[in-house]
Amino acid sequence: MREVGVVGFAQSRQMRQTTGTTNGVEMLVPLITEVFSDLGLTKHDIGFWCSGSSDYLAGRAFSFVSAVDATGPVPPINESHVEADAAWALYEAWTKIQTGEVDTALVYGFGKSSAGDLRRTLALQLDPYVLAPLWPDSLAIAGLQAQLGIDQGKWSEQAMAEVAVRSRRDAETNPNAQLAGSKDVDSLLAEPYIAQPLRRHDCAPITDGAAVVVLAAEHRAGELAERPAWISGIAHAIDSAHIGARDLTTSPSTLTAAQKAGIDGVEVAELYTPFTHQELLLRAELGLGDDVRITPSGGALAGNPMFAGGLVRIGEAARQIWSGSAGRVLAHATGGPALQQNLVCVMEGR
């Protein structure tokens, strides 16, 4: 395997609503400019481009095409796109670098959730013949998952509220966070349910946002960054789509990805958990102890740009390496209802 490092990262401010189009263009162009300026690169230095986005979120077909156009690909570029969170675009880019065909890759993702009704839109990810016609929305499904864990004694509403408090207080030092600061646990638990047992603080906000990451191989990474975040392992897997037929309180695909990626000794874990109980679920599944710092950026609970959120986790984890504040970090990304699909990326400084 070639050594590949994360060397560049830029993200938009996470906002409840932007005025731009659903194509991501207005959010992406400044970010691409920023990351090139940081690294002293131009678009001609990029060997492979890969993006992640969703037409359903954008409310139109071929939304990624306008985004590609906005990157100004003249002369033509070597480019691909996944209909998934951009963390999976990063995986495809990492693969492309592994073939030896290219040494650098630029990955981006974008999502403007404010344009539609996210809860209902996500219901269209369910089986279209037997489940989607019932319109169980994303909060309802997350609520079922949370309740199952409570019933089994795996977590509690109290522990969930503690996750919310920590996340939103951590977000106070994240200039890009949409929500920062929190009341105490007792005050949160006095709030009404919005999808029992979920209260507002248990759920990620609706966010518009985008992110860009640059990868480079071997000596190229060394030239571009003082301390690249070297990817020591990256893997992903998917679980059954039948939410009634899988144990929603576990995440076998996360475990499979973690075993392949090799997560021993990580000091920080940026987990993509749009609901508080999902952090508790993943910590248990990954066996992350109290010595592992969980999602210091504040995570999805402080701002959840769909289809960029997983890539943001990778970027935030890489920053921990660049700054020298950690030697080995884990980033996680998710997609699909109730953590159906999961990716684990482990990075280290050397």
Added chain:
Amino acid sequence: MKERAAVLGTGQTHYKAKRQDVSMAGLLREAIDRAMADAHVDWPDIDAVVVGKAPDFFEGVMMPDLFLADAIGAVGKPLLRVHTAGSVGGSTGVVASSLVQAGVHERVLAVAWEKQSESNAMWALSIPVPFNMPVNAGAGGYFAPHVRSYIRRSGAPNHVGAIVAAKDRRNGAKNPYAHLQQAEMTVDKVQASQMLWDPIRYDETCPSSDGACAVVIGSERAAAAVERPAWIHATSMRTEPTTYAGRDQVNPQAGRDCAAALWKQAGITNPLEEIDAAEIYVPFSWFEPMWLENLGFMGEGEGWRLTEAGETEIGGKLPINASGGVLSSNPIGASGMIRFAEAAMQVMGRAGEHQVDGARKAVGHAYGGGSQFFSMWVVGADKP
């Protein structure tokens, strides 16, 4: 560094306007089961699944690969969903190849599909886009001016398009999976059909199909167990914007660059002499001579001469779309992968009635968007 990779097997569904006899999962499995049988592999042999499809609105399901995970054998494995517009079937093949060439996996299942009968493609394509003028004319209306421009620039005689259409439809009749079975199609019949978007007549346009196509791609070690795999000699992808000042939409730079990179990687210096069969994305007849030039088989303005001379027929110098091509079957998201799979079938000697005799090296080609996304591969009977 780069591992060798080969196509171990291919599988296709029967293509029809509406496959209402199967669900989406059933449609995919029809292609997957045939590909796995052709490759002599079983589920435990498959390390990862790559799914390709054009816009989700075509079926009305958001990221349908998620709900299909069980049916396509992906549970517990990595599943990657590619979407690069009309070129996606080819891109899916390229991504799956990369997973093996990168040394990440031994065997990868790639499947590309479209089931337009689940939704309404015209609705899907009619959602207004900010800052873009709506074409309101469908793909034919969009591409007809490019064709007129080609005819004017090259001085090609008017009947060349009809020659392509008649050939592809007759070829389709040799392919049991083809949507249109028109063994008796002639140039005269094509020229007598309704004019839709001048100069494109009804019989010069692709049908709208439901269908899926799958391939199993394996490492050199996996290929050792297969009789006559199709070795992947080269893959390439290129993208350019929909519009920009000076853009040549008849002979796009992205296509030329993609082909140049492909031939270089495959060690091919004279494509016309070295390629034995080509599966090229021709949704409207005139794109055969246009892509012959864009791919570098013929010089600029000369592509139509090869077609007119009958050299793109089975038995000619460069048989193009022996399968019947997109003009005989067009399940949009799958169409690129069908080109890739049919190219592989030719060098594997598994193309049945539409086999090109002695094919040792073949090219698969796909394009999408406004002639702006390209993906290609070269496969050969011999190890690269």
